[in-house]
Amino acid sequence: MGLSTITDNLDVYVEGFVGTVTLTALGAAGALALGTALAAMRVSPVATLRAGGLLYVETLRNCPLPVLVVLMAFGLPKLGETFLWSFFAYGAVAIALYHAAFVCEAVRSGIGSVSTGQGEAARSLGLPFGQVLRLVVLPQAFRTVIPPLGNVLIALTKNTSVVALIDVTDITNNTELIINDTVDPIFAVLGSACAYLLLTLPMGLLVGRLEKRAAFAR
Amino acid sequence: MDQPAGSPLVVLEGVNKSFGPLHVLKDIDLQVGRGEVLVVIGPSGSGKSTMCRCINRLETVDSGRVLVDGQELPREGKALARLRADIGMVFQSFNLFAHMSVLDNVTLGPIKVRGVAKAEARERGRALLTRVGIGDKADAMPAQLSGGQQQRAAIARALAMQPKLMLFDEPTSALDPEYISEVLDVMRGLAEEGMTMVVVTHEMGFARSAGNRVAFMDGGRIVEVAPPEQFFNAPESPRARDFLGKILTH
Ligand SMILES: Nc1ncnc2c1ncn2[C@@H]1O[C@H](COP(=O)(O)OP(=O)(O)OP(=O)(O)O)[C@@H](O)[C@H]1O
Ligand SMILES: [Mg+2]
Numbered sequence: 001m002g003l004s005t006i007t008d009n010l011d012v013y014v015e016g017f018v019g020t021v022t023l024t025a026l027g028a029a030g031a032l033a034l035g036t037a038l039a040a041m042r043v044s045p046v047a048t049l050r051a052g053g054l055l056y057v058e059t060l061r062n063c064p065l066p067v068l069v070v071l072m073a074f075g076l077p078k079l080g081e082t083f084l085w086s087f088f089a090y091g092a093v094a095i096a097l098y099h100a101a102f103v104c105e106a107v108r109s110g111i112g113s114v115s116t117g118q119g120e121a122a123r124s125l126g127l128p129f130g131q132v133l134r135l136v137v138l139p140q141a142f143r144t145v146i147p148p149l150g151n152v153l154i155a156l157t158k159n160t161s162v163v164a165l166i167d168v169t170d171i172t173n174n175t176e177l178i179i180n181d182t183v184d185p186i187f188a189v190l191g192s193a194c195a196y197l198l199l200t201l202p203m204g205l206l207v208g209r210l211e212k213r214a215a216f217a218r
Numbered sequence: 219m220d221q222p223a224g225s226p227l228v229v230l231e232g233v234n235k236s237f238g239p240l241h242v243l244k245d246i247d248l249q250v251g252r253g254e255v256l257v258v259i260g261p262s263g264s265g266k267s268t269m270c271r272c273i274n275r276l277e278t279v280d281s282g283r284v285l286v287d288g289q290e291l292p293r294e295g296k297a298l299a300r301l302r303a304d305i306g307m308v309f310q311s312f313n314l315f316a317h318m319s320v321l322d323n324v325t326l327g328p329i330k331v332r333g334v335a336k337a338e339a340r341e342r343g344r345a346l347l348t349r350v351g352i353g354d355k356a357d358a359m360p361a362q363l364s365g366g367q368q369q370r371a372a373i374a375r376a377l378a379m380q381p382k383l384m385l386f387d388e389p390t391s392a393l394d395p396e397y398i399s400e401v402l403d404v405m406r407g408l409a410e411e412g413m414t415m416v417v418v419t420h421e422m423g424f425a426r427s428a429g430n431r432v433a434f435m436d437g438g439r440i441v442e443v444a445p446p447e448q449f450f451n452a453p454e455s456p457r458a459r460d461f462l463g464k465i466l467t468h
Pocket of ligand 2: 266267268387388
């Protein structure tokens with residue numbers, strides 16, 4: 001009971017912390033890559049790509065994350081052996097797919113903030129669409145994208161807790177173990193809050209720094 | 219209408235273009251000869267910019283054909299990008315890439331599109347910047363330059379691609395008066411070297427001295443095409459007379 005609920009279970013917290021950090025890193029990497037590709041689709045000159053991007057974003061944004069996690073974990077294996085993964089993998093992929101929709105919208109609004117003349121000048125030089133985006137538009141969009149992207153990544157970190165639903169080891173899941181063990185939910189959850197803060201606070205600081213640096217780089 | 223000698227570099231045939239219900243280009247027929255400087259003038263909203271942008275397909279046309287050097291510009295994709303590389307475009311608002319140094323602006327196209335080696339591109343880029351009079355600004359960021367310097371950098375960026383054709387859409391309209399002549403001087407130099415140019419401008423002095431022909435647009439049509447002397451001294455159409463009366467007294 002009390003503070004000892006946390007201190008006695010430090011190893012359990014650490015194990016959960018490692019799980020959450022891994023899920024966050026994998027989920028964020030996947031969401032950033034897929035989200036940027038989706039944003040490129042949504043501004044591409046090809047109508048079917050634009051429609052595909054829109055469909056993806058609207059579907060994923062409007063599907064609750066827990067539903068997605070459970071659907072993947074119990075639905076995908078039915079599609080065959082290729083989709084027989086660990087619960088951890090289902091969780092990470094669901095988190096990446098879900099947050100890619102939000103990354104896409106953040107990046108797209110950043111692209112919208114870059115004046116159309118920049119893209120036109122790049123196209124006039126003979127750069128193909130992909131290079132116009134990669135060399136001229138995205139580097140300038142980056143500045144305005146950092147704050148909303150930071151919010152998406154912090155939300156993603158906290159949202160990793162849904163994998164507890166399918167019994168993946170993370171901070172939330174291990175906190176439940178500690179609650180069952182100690183019958184001291186208040187301190188157990190306080191410990192879990194500290195563990196999440198240990199992750200999200202530095203992220204917030206990092207985002208603030210990047211924002212400052214991008215503002216000066218002009 | 220005068221026909222330029224030799225096969226024309228730019229041909230517009232029956233070009234029509236609408237923005238929604240707004241019919242902006244109406245049956246445009248136009249040819250620009252090799253080495254010719256065509257000046258396009260006309261009132262605001264007459265379609266000058268749109269016509270200029272149709273030539274490198276920044277705008278698509280609804281009907282008719284646009285040919286550059288005998289080739290019709292494809293609708294989209296890599297082939298279009300390749301043909302665009304041969305057409306330089308200079309915008310009213312400069313549109314230098316804000317996140318790159320002036321020299322990087324000038325070398326981006328040659329390196330990425332033409333596959334020129336980086337060192338060679340930088341050397342040629344510096345030479346071009348010197349030629350337009352801003353050799354000392356190579357390492358500056360665009361925001362650190364005056365309007366006139368930015369526009370000369372933009373011209374150097376277009377020239378770096380060694381284009382067959384240069385399009386200018388009101389290149390001096392966004393400039394403070396004291397910077398206009400330095401940009402026009404660079405353009406005059408280009409014209410003298412034989413560059414084919416389509417220039418949308420309100421600078422009548424430039425039209426007279428550097429233009430081979432003047433095309434007057436009104437309401438989406440090319441109303442009159444004539445050599446500058448003839449156009450300015452004895453315009454045929456009432457609308458051109460009316461337009462000239464307004465800008466020359468003003
Ligand atoms: N992207 C667009 N969408 C809708 N309407 C447009 C668009 N671009 C131009 N227009 C309209 O088309 C008409 C012709 O425009 P354009 O820019 O070609 O005229 P302009 O002769 O260049 O005029 P200015 O001297 O003011 O630059 C105008 O009425 C303009 O409002
Ligand atoms: Mg215009």
